[in-house]
Amino acid sequence: MVVIEIEDNGIGIPKDVLPHVFEPFFTTKPVGEGTGLGLSVSYGIVRSLGGSILIHSEEGEGTRIIITLPPAKIDTL
Amino acid sequence: MSMLITINIAIFCASIVAFFFLSKLRIFLVNVGWGLFSLGLLVNVVSEISDNIILQLSESILMGAGMMIFALALIKECDVILNELKYFKDAEEALAEREELFRTLTENAIAGVFMIDENGTLIYVNPTFSRVFGYERDELVGRNTFDIIHPEDRKIVESRIRDRLKGRVDLPPSRFRIIKKDGSVRWVEAFGTSATYKGKKVVLGTLVDITERLKSEEEIKKAKERFETLVQNIPGVVFRRFLDDKWTIEYMSDESKNLFGLEPSELIGKSYLALIHPEDKENVMKDILKGESYRTEYRIANGKYVVERGRKINEHVDGVILDITRIKELEEERKKLEAQLAHAERLISIGQLAGGVAHEINNPLTVILNYAWILKDELPSDSEHYEMICEIEEAGMRIKKIVSDLLDFSRKGGGEFYELNINDIIEKTLTILTHELRTIKVEKRLDAKSSVLGEEEKIMQILLNIISNSIWALNQKET
Numbered sequence: 267m268v269v270i271e272i273e274d275n276g277i278g279i280p281k282d283v284l285p286h287v288f289e290p291f292f293t294t295k296p297v298g299e300g301t302g303l304g305l306s307v308s309y310g311i312v313r314s315l316g317g318s319i320l321i322h323s324e325e326g327e328g329t330r331i332i333i334t335l336p337p338a339k340i341d342t343l
Numbered sequence: 344m345s346m347l348i349t350i351n352i353a354i355f356c357a358s359i360v361a362f363f364f365l366s367k368l369r370i371f372l373v374n375v376g377w378g379l380f381s382l383g384l385l386v387n388v389v390s391e392i393s394d395n396i397i398l399q400l401s402e403s404i405l406m407g408a409g410m411m412i413f414a415l416a417l418i419k420e421c422d423v424i425l426n427e428l429k430y431f432k433d434a435e436e437a438l439a440e441r442e443e444l445f446r447t448l449t450e451n452a453i454a455g456v457f458m459i460d461e462n463g464t465l466i467y468v469n470p471t472f473s474r475v476f477g478y479e480r481d482e483l484v485g486r487n488t489f490d491i492i493h494p495e496d497r498k499i500v501e502s503r504i505r506d507r508l509k510g511r512v513d514l515p516p517s518r519f520r521i522i523k524k525d526g527s528v529r530w531v532e533a534f535g536t537s538a539t540y541k542g543k544k545v546v547l548g549t550l551v552d553i554t555e556r557l558k559s560e561e562e563i564k565k566a567k568e569r570f571e572t573l574v575q576n577i578p579g580v581v582f583r584r585f586l587d588d589k590w591t592i593e594y595m596s597d598e599s600k601n602l603f604g605l606e607p608s609e610l611i612g613k614s615y616l617a618l619i620h621p622e623d624k625e626n627v628m629k630d631i632l633k634g635e636s637y638r639t640e641y642r643i644a645n646g647k648y649v650v651e652r653g654r655k656i657n658e659h660v661d662g663v664i665l666d667i668t669r670i671k672e673l674e675e676e677r678k679k680l681e682a683q684l685a686h687a688e689r690l691i692s693i694g695q696l697a698g699g700v701a702h703e704i705n706n707p708l709t710v711i712l713n714y715a716w717i718l719k720d721e722l723p724s725d726s727e728h729y730e731m732i733c734e735i736e737e738a739g740m741r742i743k744k745i746v747s748d749l750l751d752f753s754r755k756g757g758g759e760f761y762e763l764n765i766n767d768i769i770e771k772t773l774t775i776l777t778h779e780l781r782t783i784k785v786e787k788r789l790d791a792k793s794s795v796l797g798e799e800e801k802i803m804q805i806l807l808n809i810i811s812n813s814i815w816a817l818n819q820k821e822t
Contacts, residue, residue, distance in 0.1 A: 268765055268793045272809050276816025290693055290752060295815065303748040304808035306690075310752070311801045329816060331809050338762040338794040 267317075268335045275328035284323060372416035380409030454549040455531075461508060461544055463488040463501075475531065475552050477524035493520035493528060507535045507546045518553070529554045579665040582615075586658050589614035593659070602666055603643065618644050627651075631660070640667070698753030701746045708746065712739040751804065763802060765793040772806040779814050 279287065286292045288309045293302035312319050317335040383406030386398055449456045455472030459465055465483050473480045476491055488504075489497050496519035503517045516534045523529060535548030574581045574596045580603075583594040592615050595607040603610070603618055610618075619627055620642035630639035636654045643649055648671040653662025715736045722729050766789045773785065795802070 268795050270765060270769070270806070272806070272813060274813035274817055275820075276813060277819045278816070290690060290697075299815070301745050301748045303752045304812060307748070307752050308805040308808045310690075311805055315795070315797050329813065333805065333809075335765075335795040335797070338796045 268337050270333040270335070271330060272333075273328065273330040278325040278327050278329055279321070279323040280325045284321065287321065288319075372412055372419065376409050376411070376413030376416050378409070379405050380413055383407075383409050452549070454551050456549055457488075457547075458538075458540065459488050459504070459546050459548075463504060466540065466545060472550060475523075475529070475550065476521060477527075482524075491521055491523075493522055496520050504535070504546055507537050507548075508544055510537050512536060530557050577663065579663045581663050582661070584615055584660045586655065586660055590616050590660075602647065602649070602664065604645065620644055620646070631655075694753040697749040701749040701753070704742065704746050708739060708742055712736065712743070715739060760796045760798065762794050763797055763799055765795055765802070766790075768799060768802050769806065772803050772810065775803075775807065776810060776814070779811070783814060783817055 283294060287305050289302075290306040291302040292306075293300040309319055312333060312335065315335055317333060320332040320334075321329065322332075323329040383402050383404075386402035386405055389398055389402075449467075449469045452469055452471055455475045456467070456469040457465060457472050458467040465486050465488055468480055468483045470480065473483055476483065478491075483491075489501070492500050499517065500519055503514070506514060516532045518530060518532050520528050521531050530553050531550050532553045533548055533550040535546045538545055538547045540547075575598070577596065577598070580598045581594075581596040582592065585591040585593055592610050592613055595610050597607060599605055599607050599610055616624060621644075623641035627639050627641045631637050631653070636652075638650065638652050640648065640650045647666055647668045649664050650667050651662055651664045653660045715732055719729070719732045719736060722732060769787070769789065773780065773787075
């Protein structure tokens with residue numbers, strides 16, 4: 267598997283928000299700053315490639331996103 | 344003369360002796376009577392010789408009195424003899440009566456009655472005994488018992504007879520097989536006791552044909568076994584409970600080990616209510632009250648889900664409890680999958696709607712933006728409308744961004760897949776975001792070989808979206 271990890275030490279995602287982040291048009295950003303489609307679209311693409319997205323987040327600590335994609339060749343396992 | 348006196352004195356003495364030793368008044372009287380009579384006779388002899396009037400008188404008195412006493416004694420004696428005769432007759436009758444009683448008892452006894460001597464020879468058998476063996480009585484009496492006992496059981500019977508003859512009474516009845524006259528084999532049960540008959544040790548006993556009883560016993564045993572195997576093979580707990588306030592367990596099959604983790608012996612006599620999950624107790628009680636037959640689903644104390652079906656019979660509840668934990672789990676899983684599917688379907692329809700709307704908006708938006716740009720070019724920057732046009736342009740651009748996101752969201756795959764180096768895509772993405780990342784420290788840890796199959800712009804889009812989110816989150820923290 268090819269794993270891409272993107273980690274930041276930003277504001278993090280509140281616990282009650284976390285279950286909804288992949289829903290389309292769901293956003294906590296102020297009007298005009300987000301469409302609520304970014305993660306939804308990303309999720310859709312990753313799934314269409316047979317991969318998965320995991321999100322670990324602590325409010326105030328930061329967020330870590332782990333994208334797993336199937337490898338192009340078996341030898342990259 | 345002297346001879347007669349001697350006889351008289353002897354009779355007197357004899358009568359006195361008889362009185363003292365035999366204490367029999369009548370014998371005494373007989374003798375007194377006879378004594379007086381013989382005294383009279385003596386006096387008579389003397390008076391014949393002497394011709395004395397006094398002697399003659401006393402002779403008469405003595406003889407008379409003697410005769411009378413003798414007669415009285417004789418009458419008394421006769422009475423006694425008659426009485427004795429009657430007594431003997433009564434005794435004889437009583438004996439005959441008793442004999443008849445015993446004969447009736449033994450001859451008509453429902454059990455076979457027998458008497459055998461030390462060698463096992465039959466001395467007496469009653470009709471029932473003969474009937475059990477299928478012989479005539481004459482054929483049995485004088486015959487050895489072992490001839491009519493099954494060869495395999497002879498040893499047991501022999502040792503048992505020996506024990507009986509020793510006087511042992513604490514032995515249980517013995518069961519053995521006999522062979523009837525027609526050759527058929529029957530099971531009998533015999534009770535015996537030792538006795539003495541005509542000065543010889545014998546065994547007295549009774550015997551009953553138990554073949555039919557054994558058969559029914561065997562049938563009951565088989566039926567019980569059938570019930571047990573049936574119940575134990577049911578993949579659930581079969582139970583019987585009392586309908587008392589504690590729901591006392593009367594019976595529970597072995598399956599309780601798997602469901603409750605307890606042996607039936609540990610549960611019988613205990614309250615069933617303690618085995619039900621406290622939160623479900625009330626519902627179970629409600630369900631059971633519903634009718635004669637009921638069905639209820641609940642959790643037991645160890646958290647397993649069960650379904651219980653039962654029927655109320657008098658003061659009992661009979662039923663079966665099945666473990667449905669796995670079914671419940673599958674049901675939960677199915678519900679979850681259904682929810683996921685519904686969610687996915689909703690997403691698809693939202694995507695389609697969004698795509699349609701986005702297309703519809705794109706055309707008028709192009710008109711708005713194009714005219715806004717034309718106006719912006721033509722208007723002097725100090726014009727009062729210049730700001731307005733700039734606002735229109737900005738709002739239009741925002742719409743354009745939304746529309747393009749919507750189109751991305753609704754766009755289905757279908758492009759061609761290439762082998763892509765993920766490291767290259769990461770580099771390109773970071774280059775695009777150079778401006779936004781200028782205040783952020785980026786750490787890259789890239790492996791040498793990482794390639795996936797896909798469309799480059801889509802993978803880049805994922806990274807752009809996620810990194811943009813991170814940038815936003817970091818900027819939020821700074822402000």
